[in-house]
Amino acid sequence: MRSRVLYLQSPRWGGLLEHPGDLLSSARFQEVKNIARNRAGFLATPQGTIFIKRFTPGSWVEGVRERVRGSRAARSLRAAAMLTRAGFLVPAPIAAREEIAAGAIVASWMFSEALIGARVFSRFIERGHAPAQEEEVRRRAALSAVARSVRRLHDAGLFTSDLQETNLMLEEADGEIKIHFVDLDGFRRMARVSWRRRRRNLVQLDRSVGRFMSRSERLRFLYTYLGAQPNRDAVRTLAARLMRERRHKDRQFARRRARQSAALFGKTDGIEAIAGDYSQPI
Numbered sequence: 001m002r003s004r005v006l007y008l009q010s011p012r013w014g015g016l017l018e019h020p021g022d023l024l025s026s027a028r029f030q031e032v033k034n035i036a037r038n039r040a041g042f043l044a045t046p047q048g049t050i051f052i053k054r055f056t057p058g059s060w061v062e063g064v065r066e067r068v069r070g071s072r073a074a075r076s077l078r079a080a081a082m083l084t085r086a087g088f089l090v091p092a093p094i095a096a097r098e099e100i101a102a103g104a105i106v107a108s109w110m111f112s113e114a115l116i117g118a119r120v121f122s123r124f125i126e127r128g129h130a131p132a133q134e135e136e137v138r139r140r141a142a143l144s145a146v147a148r149s150v151r152r153l154h155d156a157g158l159f160t161s162d163l164q165e166t167n168l169m170l171e172e173a174d175g176e177i178k179i180h181f182v183d184l185d186g187f188r189r190m191a192r193v194s195w196r197r198r199r200r201n202l203v204q205l206d207r208s209v210g211r212f213m214s215r216s217e218r219l220r221f222l223y224t225y226l227g228a229q230p231n232r233d234a235v236r237t238l239a240a241r242l243m244r245e246r247r248h249k250d251r252q253f254a255r256r257r258a259r260q261s262a263a264l265f266g267k268t269d270g271i272e273a274i275a276g277d278y279s280q281p282i
Contacts, residue, residue, distance in 0.1 A: 001106065006096040007077050012047065013111070017097045020109045023052060042114055050094055051114045055185075056107050063104030071098040072185040073108035079187035080112075086156045088149070089180045091115055115180055118169035121146065122212050142170060143217060145177040147224035150201065154193040161186035163201040165209035203246050210246075 005017055016023070023029055023043055029052070031041040040053040055072035057063040066072065073096045080090045091112040098108040125139045146168060153159075160167075162183065169180040181187075190197075202225070210218055222239055223230065 001101040003099045009094045013095045016095050049114045051112050053110045060104050066105040071105045071108035073110045075185040076110050079184035115169050118171040121165035121168040122209050124170040143221050144224050147221045149179045151225045157190050159193045159197050163204045
């Protein structure tokens with residue numbers, strides 16, 4: 001197996017790339033995610049706390065595809081540069097490396113700035129931490145800031161295949177709400193972001209954070225995203241279409257989970273009944 005350094009912010013970080021696997025078993029590592037293809041967490045270093053993420057392809061074939069199109073760490077680096085040039089906030093890259101064996105990517109590593117003071121979107125608008133009126137003002141400001149940022153993202157020709165609320169980190173600094181985009185490997189630039197893709201991102205956000213928002217907040221979010229005082233009937237028509245697409249995605253997800261459960265327990269009958277319809281009306 002051979003390795004390749006993709007990026008190094010400064011020679012002082014070079015030690016991170018020598019044996020990155022050892023860092024994950026170190027007492028200095030605080031894990032926050034550990035799933036089949038992705039392990040991540042905070043790492044304490046003499047220079048301060050940083051964030052480390054390891055990407056692992058699911059198969060040799062997937063690793064070959066990554067070798068052609070770029071590893072997830074390489075795509076994250078490109079996206080970070082692209083978003084920064086467009087004026088968006090991302091965790092500053094510190095170092096990156098990829099490992100290659102038998103002509104395929106077997107792992108890639110991304111080390112970046114730790115967003116210590118930021119919280120994921122849903123946690124940032126969480127209720128129960130301040131007087132009701134103060135919370136309402138804060139929630140409204142946060143929802144408006146995210147809606148405007150996502151609109152600006154799309155207008156700049158930038159699209160991500162995975163705009164989950166956990167990929168938006170928010171913090172209050174210098175009297176304003178700052179939004180950091182994370183998990184960047186799904187970003188790409190387009191000549192124009194179509195309405196089909198815009199709806200896809202809006203549905204992804206609504207599926208992940210919509211359950212924390214009231215109906216009026218969700219409609220206000222959509223109004224803010226559209227901007228320039230859009231026609232009320234047009235907004236409601238778009239909202240209805242988004243909810244149809246959301247229900248379709250919810251049913252797809254439920255069926256997939258049901259198939260996985262059926263495979264696990266050796267059963268194939270009644271999948272549709274197990275799946276049901278888990279959609280939530282706007």
